[in-house]
Amino acid sequence: MLAAAALYIPANVLPMMTMVELGESTSNTITGGIAYFWKGGAYPIALVILTASILIPLLKMVALTWLCLAATGKLHPSPGLLGKIYWVTELMGRWSMVDIFVVGILVALVQVGNYMTVTPGLGALAFAGVVVLTMFAAMSFDPRLLWDRLEALQNDPATPNPEDP
Numbered sequence: 001m002l003a004a005a006a007l008y009i010p011a012n013v014l015p016m017m018t019m020v021e022l023g024e025s026t027s028n029t030i031t032g033g034i035a036y037f038w039k040g041g042a043y044p045i046a047l048v049i050l051t052a053s054i055l056i057p058l059l060k061m062v063a064l065t066w067l068c069l070a071a072t073g074k075l076h077p078s079p080g081l082l083g084k085i086y087w088v089t090e091l092m093g094r095w096s097m098v099d100i101f102v103v104g105i106l107v108a109l110v111q112v113g114n115y116m117t118v119t120p121g122l123g124a125l126a127f128a129g130v131v132v133l134t135m136f137a138a139m140s141f142d143p144r145l146l147w148d149r150l151e152a153l154q155n156d157p158a159t160p161n162p163e164d165p
Contacts, residue, residue, distance in 0.1 A: 001064055004133035007126045008057060015121035029123055030054065053127070056092050060134050063089045064141060071145035082146050089138055 015027035028036065030053045037046035063085050069075045070082055077085075 001061060001068070001134070001137050004057075004130045004137065005061055007129040007133065008061065011057075011123055011127035011130050012054065014123035014126060016123040016127065017121050018119050020117045020119075027121060030127070057127075057130050057134060060089060060092045060138070063092070064134065064137050067141060067143075067146065071141075071149055073149055079147075079150055082150075086143055086146070 012030050014029065016030050016033065018025060018027045030049065034046050034049050034053075037043075037049065066075065066077075066085055067082070067089065070077055
């Protein structure tokens with residue numbers, strides 16, 4: 001998770017792709033792409049990019065960190081909340097590769113010789129690293145650790161119950 005968090009910043013700051021059209025080169029970051037589509041009135045596309053590129057990876061990292069802290073006993077949330085966070089983490093994992101897929105499709109389709117070329121930038125590489133590392137972190141997380149921790153808390157009379165008000 002730490003490596004994914006470290007790559008999250010360059011993934012959002014470095015160019016995601018570079019387009020060369022008639023000799024003129026333009027590079028776009030994720031946030032630059034969101035702003036471009038928003039200014040152009042393509043609000044649904046801007047919202048999809050914002051959600052898939054910024055919100056989902058950030059929420060997934062926060063949720064996995066929360067689950068890890070709960071599994072180690074540093075947090076004591078309710079079992080219902082833990083179940084919901086784990087379910088949301090699994091749901092978000094399905095949408096992790098949307099951006100890399102879109103950049104890959106653009107690079108493959110928009111190669112029109114000397115007229116226009118699209119190449120992935122360092123931001124795409126960093127973002128792919130974030131996606132892969134969060135996928136590995138989610139796959140390696142064992143939810144039984146949460147339930148074992150909750151069972152240990154319920155059997156220890158000195159520990160307050162997280163479900164008590």
